[in-house]
Amino acid sequence: MIKVAILEYENESMEVALALSKIYAYQDWTFRHFTKASDLARRLKEEEYQLFVFDEVFKTPRLESVFVHDHPNSMFVYLCENPIRTKGNDQRHRVLYLDKGNIRQEVLQVQDQLLSLSHQMDSYELNYDGVHVFLPYPDIYYLDKMEKMIYFHTKKGEFHERANMSDLEKAFTPYGFLRVHVSYLVNAIHIVAWYKDEVELDNGDRIPLSRQQKRKILALKKSNRTLG
Template identity: 35%
Template structure:
């Protein structure tokens, strides 16, 4: 189920909910509407939200410290009422729509929004005879070590007996890209490229092979993730 929180004025909230309801007609979803920031802050302590829609006035460091930064895989959608400043997005999880054209712009963004939501699916495998369930968004990158594929994740390091070619096909729909024979990265956690190194947002620096360089740089430049 997709859980959505809306922190907006009543009129705009209704328009957004109606537009999203049409786009999500074939999915399970739940909306929660809030008129006060304190109400959303309290609600998110005991309820998980996949998407949070915020009025432009909450695009500030204080609000982001409550609604954005503690939730790395949360999709944040700001509604511009005409005076929204620059929105920085180091997570590739933040979007903007204009209040006057919210329905139209949400429809245009729907493909990218749903693509991000795919990452909330789970990958299940056995590690040391224990069933491991990983949220795909929690996987930073995969590396090959002899006959094992290692999962570098927010929860730590895990490994599975598999091939990188198999993992490349398995994770391609979720925005993973091959950068080297031994490395497969989650593009949602790529911070940048420096020479022949791919910089990850958790500060790891991974090798970018010559054979993958042109294709990978093209993906980064076109923001196709």
């Protein structure tokens, strides 16, 4: 089940809930509305949330540390008067900035990223040295190919199997993974920065980024933002 925490005024919270109800029409999901960050912080001691929706007034270094930094597998949405200004140079793929004056349309435009949350709770099964291993998608940082072997870099360590990268790209794309290079497939929720020829992950690793793949990713992001 996808659990959503909304830290906003009541009117905006209802707009968000209505928009999410369309996106998660075929998934199990629930939300809780909070008006104080302290109430949400206390609630986090009892349950986890996969998606946080905050008013931009809560984008402070202290609250970023409490919520964003301490929940690396969750996605965050800031509702802003001016999303471009509030975002600044923030390149984290799992942090979105939406126009609070047009909430329903803005939420629908990022539905692919929000839908990836439901898939992230699944696991990938591989046969590692004769043993079946289940890797939760949020625990996978990236995959890289060396000759005919695919290496899985995860929070549990490194695993490998013989597989085709193109086949894995098709299987992993619905889970929020991006083909940033012919030999690398990266879990977008772990991307914290984009550079000219690399992407940086929240574990400190830097992954090669090819110009061709970068153009494809940017074109896809642009098309998603112009839907409807």
